[in-house]
Amino acid sequence: MDNSEIISITNLTKKFPMGLGEFTALNSIDLTFLKGEFSGVVGPSGSGKTTLLNIIGLLDNPSNGDVILLGNRSTKLSVRQAALVRRKHLGFIFQTYNLLPVYTVFENAEFPLLLLSMTAQARRKAVLEALEWVGLTDKIKSRPAQLSGGECQRVAIARAMVKRPEIVLADEPTANLDADNSHHILKTMEKLNKELETTFIFATHDDKVISYLRRKITLIDGKVSRDEPITR
């Protein structure tokens, strides 16, 4: 595995206006992530996990500090440039799946490739491969409403992975799933991490997810209280 630094976070602070004052969601965070990591940001609700993932994913801007993502300094990127970085290099998995309801499984997984202007043939090959990774090739014509929660999250994983991004950010991916489905999708992601060397960063407080992590970063009140490798 190539252990090059893929994300570098320096003195990251994020404050939100609250009433007449401010609420500090992240407070002077310094972190680095290496290529191929399978790591998670854990902590109680309100500890800043999702905020950290949003800033890493260029969906939000820090109040102070900086994030260098694949060589791109977040504070120097325009909104459009940030969108292009997300389009090419990042995959997102959400707690509520966020599938496009009117699209089929195939079309949902295909969507990121449409934005990359790939040919129809290349798209089809990539989508079928991604759906094979998550075991949904028999459901390509189904719509999200026809799928179980576990299947929806597997479609979301396929959609995040179809363009083979360097980084996948997963925000509470198992929160709406039962234990069996949670293990199933975690095994899938673990397998993809190993096979494709994709960096996975989770935001979670689910023990099942934590049990799969190889690095656990604990956030408490917006500060990194522990950052430890997990040997399994």
Next chain:
Amino acid sequence: MLAFKLAIKNLLGAGLRTWLNVFVLSLAFVMIVFQSGIIQGWNIQAKTDMTEWEVGGGEYWHKLYDPYDPLTLIDAHGILPTEISQQCEDDQATPVLVTQASVYPDGRMRNILLKGIDPSQDIIKLPTAMMKGDSSVINALIGTRMAEATKLNINDMVTLRWRDVNGTFDAAEIRIAGIFHTNVPGIDNNQVWIPLEKLQQMTSMDGQATYIILKQGITSTPTVPGWIYKGHDVLFSEIDTIIKSKSIGGLVIYLILLSLALLAVFDTQVLSIFRREKEIGTYIAMGMTRWQVVWLFTVEGAMHSVLSVVAAAIWGTPLLYLVAKNGFAMPKGTEGYGLTIAEKIYPAYGVGTILTMALIVMITTTIVSYIPSRKIAGMKPTEALRGKVQ
């Protein structure tokens, strides 16, 4: 191109909501085309009828003649100028003499315009041949409106009183030789037609006329001293004014119809953006720029208009064709309006009008789709993803 593909997919995926909007928009579109077709059809028919029945290819008026001022009739007559009398002899024009008179149907007096025209003329459609025949009586021709108003029937005798050129009153019995039906009230209401020579004798205005109707297609209209040429532009000015006012009235209806349909699209867009915040956040997370998402939603809204034009073409074309073929019956009573209106109006749909309306529908729909979509540009993707934007 991507936006169009996605927009179509999203629109079709939205199901009934989309089709309701498309139907409402297509209804407005078809109604607008229909109404403008009716007005245009009326315009064309009215001018055709007026040309055929009343004004021919244009008229020469005696310089004192003013159809809106009956008092001018005393002096508005003159000997046919030689330039035109030759045309009359060649059946290229027909003179009409007009004077004021009274008829006494059932003993009640009714002021009328007494008009004299050559019974052999074929310049206008007025069935003047009906006035030929027994020359011992004055054969008169009236229209259905006049017949209705005076309760006169064919072969009825009625007293006619008039003044000759010297102002002397005279009276005679006239026979209703024929009743004609026309869409042009201008030759019917309160008018009695008799042979020109007879009227000239009765009024001692031998060889005189008030106006001269030219045959259709006459292009030579020389300047004649004492007579003024009135072309279609002048003779149709009244109907043009009415059509213009009806068109403006129609425009108000168009605006109301279109506004209602556009309100539905606007409403859908607002609701759509409200309901689809997570989707918007997801688009942005997957790498679409905010303006790409704005464009996507704008195209989605605008596609309603494209679909509505297609829908209007599918259900509207046969309907509009049927009405154009069979005509649109005007309600009873329009005859009495004093306007040239046919009993049935055959709508005339201009390609230009349809294309213009389609373009207007598309542009306005795009605008009302864009206005609420701009909100997306100001959304924070993190809040959109959580569905927290209000």
